């Protein structure tokens with residue numbers, strides 16, 4: 001038995017998680033997907049969603065009224081079960097708060113004239129790209145995990161390789177409709193109720209219940225022409241990555257760093273015309289995992305160009321859950337496994353969460369890093385060095401984004417639009433004697449010092465004071481007082497801190 005496991009059962013549950021995943025979770029994931037697919041298809045066929053919307057919003061209002069009638073004696077949260085969310089842990093508060101059913105799952109209107117799509121909060125990214133792309137449209141920032149929802153991305157945040165042009169998910173949203181704690185339904189935009197509009201992003205459901213969102217649309221083309229540029233050398237990586245991120249001709253920019261010295265920078269533009277010998281439908285079940293495919297290009301060490309079908313590009317990290325699936329199904333990228341069972345992957349993140357044992361949770365808590373840190377791109381090299389010294393996790397995901405100087409919790413302290421970069425650390429730390437709490441706290445302190453931000457789907461070890469230092473609560477506090485949120489919802493920190501999550 002390997003060192004580090006307390007019991008034989010713990011050893012088996014962790015080492016052979018793949019057996020459970022392959023035999024049970026993959027087929028269950030398939031049925032789960034099919035069910036939602038057909039349910040949505042029927043909704044679409046009978047175009048009943050817009051009519052149902054008002055009725056469903058009234059039901060949200062009714063539940064909030066009842067909460068008021070019952071003396072407002074505890075906080076409210078959505079009734080969405082914690083295991084369904086794209087977040088590492090389960091929210092503890094779902095057991096104690098009043099749960100409001102916000103069962104709004106439909107795309108309401110595709111308004112081609114005004115280039116806006118109106119959606120309900122439980123619409124997922126997979127659903128949105130499947131619906132809009134065949135119509136010749138897309139949203140400018142489409143975060144890549146299929147199961148991410150509009151509500152979660154608005155109330156938290158979302159990022160994608162087009163964010164260097166368009167910003168974070170909230171920056172492509174035109175309006176939000178919310179039911180507030182006094183059961184009133186309000187719509188907010190940059191012009192109307194602007195304080196509320198700017199306070200909603202990163203508020204994690206602590207201002208009201210979101211019922212609809214209008215999102216900008218842009219035309220979609222058939223392919224993304226992607227150029228892979230292998231880069232060697234620390235200095236070069238930061239320099240070239242910054243250069244391509246500031247070039248607005250690039251519609252998509254991301255990089256994967258495989259070590260301190262090696263990375264592949266990827267830039268893309270949409271096109272309808274492809275050279276047929278260079279088309280690569282990376283989304284097909286038998287194709288290698290995307291990060292492995294990119295690693296091969298690093299080995300070739302010369303620039304490669306390919307044409308990837310748009311939806312395959314958007315969901316390129318879905319099949320291997322970035323590089324997380326290799327720890328769960330170690331042979332998942334094997335050619336035979338892909339041919340035979342690749343079409344069943346990935347297992348649903350929600351079902352993985354639902355079925356994980358305490359031993360696995362302990363392992364991920366103590367010996368796995370799952371974090372996205374957002375820092376100004378000017379200090380990319382220094383940040384990579386600090387993260388490597390502290391946890392040494394590779395591959396590292398790099399995704400640039402523009403952060404406008406808008407009111408709210410997250411803006412550049414320089415008070416002018418600034419290019420930032422999301423540094424995604426997902427994997428097993430290779431430093432000796434990794435101490436999850438202390439080492440991540442060190443990183444959080446560094447990120448605050450450089451005016452950066454932590455993505456809050458991940459664990460945060462900050463205290464409330466430290467959290468308030470990273471995220472400016474001035475406008476948020478004002479809006480909470482104005483809309484009487486204090487009696488209805490906890491503060492963000494009390495929903496995302498370690499104490500609030502299991």
Ligand SMILES: Cc1cc2nc3c(=O)[nH]c(=O)nc-3n(C[C@H](O)[C@H](O)[C@H](O)COP(=O)(O)OP(=O)(O)OC[C@H]3O[C@@H](n4cnc5c(N)ncnc54)[C@H](O)[C@@H]3O)c2cc1C
Nearest residue numbers: 033036037040041044106107124126127130131132134146
């Ligand atoms: C509210 C609504 C409105 C729609 N409007 C239109 C329309 O105006 N015009 C049109 O042609 N089609 C519309 N559709 C149907 C949708 O476009 C089809 O689901 C899609 O064509 C299937 O594409 P695919 O086979 O490539 O998906 P796949 O490649 O099989 O799906 C890949 C992944 O995308 C996600 N996904 C795909 N489809 C759905 C779905 N329907 N619901 C939830 N998740 C999904 C899943 O996560 C799945 O894992 C609508 C669907 C909905 C729910």
Ligand SMILES: NC(=O)C1=CN([C@@H]2O[C@H](COP(=O)(O)OP(=O)(O)OC[C@H]3O[C@@H](n4cnc5c(N)ncnc54)[C@H](OP(=O)(O)O)[C@@H]3O)[C@@H](O)[C@H]2O)C=CC1
Nearest residue numbers: 077078085086121143149151152155156157158159205210
């Ligand atoms: N590429 C990317 O950008 C990625 C982003 N993420 C992160 O994943 C999370 C989104 O995951 P997802 O599963 O979609 O969302 P979640 O269910 O995790 O929701 C996130 C938060 O939004 C609140 N919320 C969701 N819907 C509503 C609503 N209708 N009204 C009020 N509050 C609402 C939830 O409140 P409550 O707790 O009350 O349910 C919760 O606090 C975000 O935090 C995002 O930053 C993760 C991976 C990739």
Ligand SMILES: CC(C)=CCC[C@@H](C)[C@H]1CC[C@@]2(C)C3=C(CC[C@]12C)[C@@]1(C)CC[C@H](O)C(C)(C)[C@@H]1CC3
Nearest residue numbers: 086087088159321322324349352353356370372426
């Ligand atoms: C900004 C971007 C692109 C963020 C991507 C974040 C993903 C890599 C994260 C989000 C949720 C996440 C933490 C998750 C996991 C891996 C990394 C994920 C997918 C897994 C599947 C790892 C295995 C775990 O046992 C468990 C199932 C709990 C989690 C669930 C959430």
